[in-house]
Amino acid sequence: MSDKKESEIYAPSSSDSRLKATDASAYIEGRFSDAVEEVKQQHGEVSVYVKREKLLEVCTFLRDDPKLRFNMLSDLTGFDRGVDESPRFEVIYQLLSLQNRCRLRLKVRLDEEDCRVSTVSNIWKTANWHERETYDLLGIEFDGHPDLRKILTPEDLEGHPLRKDFPLRGY
């Protein structure tokens, strides 16, 4: 049974004290100047590129900081930028702060030779299946994941279907 207190924590703060995504990105840029590679803004959405080594640190901070409180991981996915591109892969984290009613996108770039990144399933439990899906479809490995198995494709399918060099038909 959830008591009243719990729901108050997640209730949105009043509209003047709410943080915007741009403020949030500036805040973590100031805090982790060595971890943030780039901040991009497009269509009113803010993307923050984070160094792979610093991802866990940044994510924990984003979730726990009382001002930010990005307590929900809406979505986690990745994409293949192209066979010849370097770095080839990107992993995308869509964060949501219930308190500030704002979204923030974190991104990590990964090289093809070493496409692995630490799991965030210890920070947000929901990352578990998202990471399995990303591993299954794109072949990105998540270090420290409790159960990194295929999730959608059959056991005997070789390869990762969402990679750009995987054929659409004739497999």
Add this chain to the structure above:
Amino acid sequence: MSKVLEYSPTKTIEQQLREERFRDEVLDHNITVSMGPQHPSTHGVLRLEIELDGETVVKTIPDIGYLHTGMEKIMEYKKYQQNIVITDRMDYLNPMGNNLGYIMCVEKLLGITDEIPERAKVIRVMLTELQRIASHMVWLGTHALDIGAMSVFFYCFREREKILNIYEAICGGRMTVSFFRVGGLPYDIPEFVPKMVRDFCDGFPSAVDEYETLLAGNKIFQSRTRGVGVISAEDAIQWALTGPSLRGSGIDFDVRRYDPYCGYETYDFDVPTELDGDVWARFRVRMRELRESLKIVRQAVDRLKPGSVKVDSPKIALPEREIMKSQMDALIHHFLLAGLGFEVPPGEAYHAIEGSKGELGFYIVSDGSERPYRVHVRGPSFVNLQALPSMAQGYLIADVVAIIGSLDIVLGEIDR
């Protein structure tokens, strides 16, 4: 096991097993049961590996992927307007919502979100809210059927039928509608549709009362749902539950409120929440949502004013049929748009809407061509199902069926 038990009417099977020293093998070990993928209560092809201690669930491992058709991969090879058809097939109980989420994400990439005409927006809201009602009707019917209340199912499908008839009158499709287009609607709705919708709105409140009488006051239904499958607010956020499943745990997160789209900020509606976090709470939330959605539909019908239903941009929206037949430039635009599609500027966008099951997000990456470079769908069913093991742990195996029903999953969206 080599031994066979002798028939003995005076002893219970357990006594006999203990005497025959089957003890270690049978009685003190958990057994694993495979439920599905063809089990009717798993709402599609979901397989659960359930470890049982007697009748109590110790561990649940969902196994998904039976319906995986590689929709995200296919979408990379189709033009933006062709992908609308694919989105219908994901959550087949909420096709209007899927269409809306996808096209709004493309509109965001094109930068034409503010140019959508008012009439198109109002019709979009009206149809997606009707879809929410239709989707909740299927949920209510099947949920009650799983628990053992069979008659509700037929009454629910009666109301759903009326909504599908409205869709049929508008676009010819009942379940796979593909009605929304990037930049508005393909054509205006027929003149008699507002009356159909009004008739539906007049009859629906008494139908909801009927369901309440059939189920909410039923002692068996209550004892099957109250205190079952409890999830705390904190856990619900950790698992990123959204939609009615989250609001059943006391958090009033609704994308229509938090991040309004399509003019939802101008409609008057409440976001129902319940504090208990059990199957009953999720049932209450959805029942109250039915009435809230109806409120929105009523407001939308009243707002219908004559006007255009697509953006004034020949590069994105197809010209009217009659104009296309009489004007040269319109014919050229039609030809180019149908044959080659429209190009979307490079970039990326994530757009979330409140689907009938929770936050339905589309993440699209464009490389500047007429086909998306990458489409990712954040399906609410996929994320909500993940919380099933933690919800089912410690309850009876019969409760698992009730919990799956209360999550309202659609496997088409989970496997994509």
